[in-house]
Structure formats: structure tokens, C-alpha cells
Amino acid sequence: MPDAILEIRSLHKSFGALKATDAVSLSLRKGEIHALIGPNGAGKSTLIKQISGEIRPDQGQILFAGREITAMDTAARARLGLARSFQVSSVLPEFTVLQNVMLALTGASGRVMRFWRPALQDRALTLSAREHLQTAGLAGREALPAAILSHGERRKLEIAMALAMQPKAFLLDEPMAGMGPEGAKQLTHLLNRLRHQAPILLVEHDMDAVFALADRISVLVYGRIIATGSVAEIRANPEVRRSYLGEEA
Numbered sequence: 001m002p003d004a005i006l007e008i009r010s011l012h013k014s015f016g017a018l019k020a021t022d023a024v025s026l027s028l029r030k031g032e033i034h035a036l037i038g039p040n041g042a043g044k045s046t047l048i049k050q051i052s053g054e055i056r057p058d059q060g061q062i063l064f065a066g067r068e069i070t071a072m073d074t075a076a077r078a079r080l081g082l083a084r085s086f087q088v089s090s091v092l093p094e095f096t097v098l099q100n101v102m103l104a105l106t107g108a109s110g111r112v113m114r115f116w117r118p119a120l121q122d123r124a125l126t127l128s129a130r131e132h133l134q135t136a137g138l139a140g141r142e143a144l145p146a147a148i149l150s151h152g153e154r155r156k157l158e159i160a161m162a163l164a165m166q167p168k169a170f171l172l173d174e175p176m177a178g179m180g181p182e183g184a185k186q187l188t189h190l191l192n193r194l195r196h197q198a199p200i201l202l203v204e205h206d207m208d209a210v211f212a213l214a215d216r217i218s219v220l221v222y223g224r225i226i227a228t229g230s231v232a233e234i235r236a237n238p239e240v241r242r243s244y245l246g247e248e249a
């Protein structure tokens, strides 16, 4: 697939007798949002963890930005531009919104930063951090301690921090979780803009968001992809309606 930034080839992962990932192949193309949906326990998180490097597949290959990354650790994948958000938050509550993005820009940890305060006065770094906050919809909130942000604002901050890594792809695991209707609407708009910075592999239960955002949807059931297609194709697919969308379609 020539315009795919991420390509997964026949991935397998078992936990004992349970096949959590069963011959999964999928791709993420430049500029697209590819949503991964499926019932609880279908294997979505297990797949995302194999892509981010938290767990190793038993078999299969993962290619990212033209390189095979199957055996690389999480940090090496992140350095190549694979940005994972939302399940493990790296926001430091005692730092301000701006400082959190500056930390992400320098790749420094909060512990290092306490001994490295002058960097927080760095002008170029500040400007760049402000730009990412603007993109993420947090302009005007820079000076607040991250601890007092609302849930939705924290999501935006995580996005700004991910942007600081200059990602080539985003892996987003249930970004809409815990958001109210207004927050979900705002985040949907933000993700829609974000795809132009880097394509998004989106695991999401909120079907309104999935149908509004996805260029393609893959449906995972018992570790297998039973269908991949456009929103219209997936909505019309009888097997998908039966096994997943039944009560929602």
C-alpha cells in the first residue's frame, strides 16, 4: 500500500487459549481517520498495544513510515513519530498547561525539569508550545495549572503534547470516553482538523463520533477483522449489523 504510513500484516496474539488478535491486517493511510470498532473484549486495546510496542505479537509484522517496527520498544516507536494518547496520561498536574507542552517539546520528564527551570523561559520553546495549544483549542489557558483543567481540556492538552512530538500518526484509544455531549462535539471537530497533521487510528465506542469522523472503519470481533469499509459500507454490512451494530443501527 504505497500511501500507508502504518501497515499491519497478519498479526497474531494469544493469551493462553484465547486468540485476542487473530490474523489482523490493516493499514492507515496519509490524511485518514481509520476507526477500529467492536464489542467489549474484541481485542481493540490488545491490537493498539501491539502497535505502540507495549506488548509483542506472537506472529506478524508492523510497518511504520517505511520501516519494520515489530521488534522495537515503545520509546523507539514514539521517536519515529507514533503518538499514542489517552490511556496512559503523561500530563503533570503540578505544572502549568504551557509547561506541560514545553516538557513534551524537550522530551524532558518533570523530575528533570525541576532542575532545569531556565528552559521554561526559553522563547522559541514557548512560542512553539503556544502554537500547539492554539491548534488544540487551549489558547488562553496556558498559565493554568494542569490539575484544574476539566476532563475535556485535559484531552486537548494531551493532544497538544502529542503534537509537540511531531507525530506521523496518532493512535487514539477511546478519546471520547467520559466526555459530555458538548465536549465530545468539540473533540470531534479537533480530531477532524488533526487528521491533516497526521492520520489517526481511532479506537472508539462513541458511534456518533466514529460515523462523523471515519474515512474507513474496521470491525473487530473475537480478535478478527470481519469487515473494513467506508461508513456507508459498514452501516449496510449485514454481518456487522448482526454482530455489533444490531442495537444501534
Ligand SMILES: Nc1ncnc2c1ncn2[C@@H]1O[C@H](COP(=O)(O)OP(=O)(O)OP(=O)(O)O)[C@@H](O)[C@H]1O
Binding pocket: 015, 018, 020, 038, 039, 040, 041, 042, 043, 044, 045, 046, 047
Ligand atoms: N494480559 C492479558 N492476559 C490475558 N487476557 C487478556 C490480557 N489482555 C487482554 N486479554 C483478553 O483479551 C481479549 C481482548 O481484550 P481487549 O482489552 O484487547 O479488548 P477490547 O476490544 O479493547 O475491549 P474493550 O472495548 O472492553 O476495551 C479479552 O478477552 C481480554 O480479557
